[in-house]
Amino acid sequence: MQENDHSIRGEEQRRRQSMRDLGVDAPFDRRPGVPMEASPPHPMGAAHWQVPERQSDPGNILKRAGLEELTPVFGTSLPPRRLSGLMRRAAYKTPEHHTAHWLTLLLADRVDVLEHNLGVVGPLALGVGAAAGAAAFVAKMRPRRRRWPFGR
Amino acid sequence: MLAATYRGPNRVRVVKKPEPKIEHPNDILLRVTRTAICGSDLHLLHGFIPDTRVGCTFGHEFAGVVDEVGPSVQSLSKGDRVVVPFNIACGTCFFCTRELTGNCEMTNPTSSVASGIYGYSHTTGGYDGGQAEMVRVPFADVGPMKIPDGMAEEEVLFLSDILPTGYQAAEMGSIKPGETVIVFGCGPVGLFAQRSAWLLGAGRVIAVDYLQYRLDFAKSYNGVETLNFQEVADPVAELLRMTDKRGADVCIDAVGCEAKGSVLQSIFGVRAKLMAGAATAINWSIATARKGGNVVIIGVYGPPYNAVDIGTAMNKGLTLRMNQANCKRYMPHLLEHIRAGRIDAKGIITHRIPLAEAEHAYDLFANKKDGCIKCVLVPPTASA
Secondary structure: OOOOOOOOOHHHHHHHHHOOOOOOOOOHHHOOOOOOOOOOOOOOOOOOOOOOOOOOOOOOOOOOOOOOOOOOOOOOOOOOOHHHHHHHHHHOOOOOOOHHHHHHHHHHHHHHHHHHHHOOHHHHHHHHHHHHHHHHHHHHHOOOOOOOOOOO | OEEEEEEEOOEEEEEEOOOOOOOOOOOEEEEEEEEEOOHHHHHHHOOOOOOOOOOOEOOOEEEEEEEEEOOOOOOOOOOOEEEEOOEEOOOOOOOHHHOOHHHOOOOOOOOOOOOEEEOOOHHHOOEOOOOEOEEEEOOOOOOOEEOOOOOOHHHHHHHHOHHHHHHHHHHHOOOOOOOEEEEEOOOHHHHHHHHHHHHOOOOEEEEEEOOHHHHHHHHHHHOOEEEEHHHOOOHHHHHHHHOOOOOEEEEEEOOOOEOOOOHHHHHHHHHOOOOOOEOHHHHHHHHHEEEEEEEEEOOOOOOOOOOOOHHHHHHOOOEEEEOOOOHHHHHHHHHHHHHOOOOOHHHHOOEEEEHHHHHHHHHHHHOOOOOOOOEEEEOOOOOO
């Protein structure tokens, strides 16, 4: 085994010798994830479909902007509700490569906590403020044509 | 049934919830016998992952007994004992057929960044997790692996996430015989990354953390060199000194978005949440990797952005590799290592706690109390 120049000496060598089967996966063909993309493509596990069947859509599952229909399976826990739900619906209309998408979701999370802890009035007030803040943020982030400051 | 649910930042509560139902022909319902708290659950708990809804059940590391099977399930029957990878994968999409089950595009309608994951917010599909008495497992013919007769759940439980994650990290480092590897973090994933680095032929493994009890554990469990970064003035300079001023061949970030060690990163990323956590471990990895070396990121970072020193990475010619673990492809190989005694996976368990006391378990794990390395939760219906 070839060592590099700041590799094992003395104590490290003793440590290595005390470990079982060191380097057993050193040959790259022993490594299950090499290369990272397996080739040729093949089904995983005991999948016995080419295209999976679809889970029925309960009608209250949010999906990301740009996705035409729900994925074949999805979680059905905790559909969006109340003000936090409205904020989440708004967030999922914004593509996920926009920062506003994630910030709105994080805000909705905080409103969700308040909804569960403070009843309805507190989060409503906070949510209106947060939604206004998010709207102002989105408006500010939107690219706009700037006027050249020197008259051209 | 009992389930450990999110109540808001820093609060988990065990509540009674309705049992899950079969919702797709290839679903199974699993009666959980062992489940664990993962370090990445703490990022959820601390409010870093968007769209974490109050009431969602946590838990993506679990094993159990099949209780009910959907009509199209062919490979499992009621009573089978299985361990379930945290990635929910269809098995036949573009990514799954390349064995990238962590990137499955058929299981997460809310985000394209990851596959569906159990109990990990609606950003990863909105699935309830396994820190409960029962859990719904979609695509049961793809993910779950039967537990061999004679093996206990705890021996294979960590094939669900942290063992494949640690192994894949070392593997992504393309470690060659004799190379030096620095692993940032001595939590469960860091420990398995260190062990895997030895198996892949590393010549030297250096573990970095600030918790001395975890460094001591790493030294005894893995036989690694250790550095407590709070005991040196400049951790990066010290690591460079330890590696002949040139740096390590491979650096692995096994910490994620709540890293300590940088006041500015902690204030902006962790306290004020003006970015998706602190990128300290990534930046230290970049700074301590040798030119042309490999930096591997398996620590979890939420969207949308972090302050990463990408310019240094570019100028040093580093290769950055990262991904969610594609657990399924590693399970048979790592099972072989467990059976051969090369990896004592259950040896990292320091606490076994009833599911009903999950709040206490989260407190121990999150606040690093009582020498906690790994907490396993035991549902009331499972044998102790």
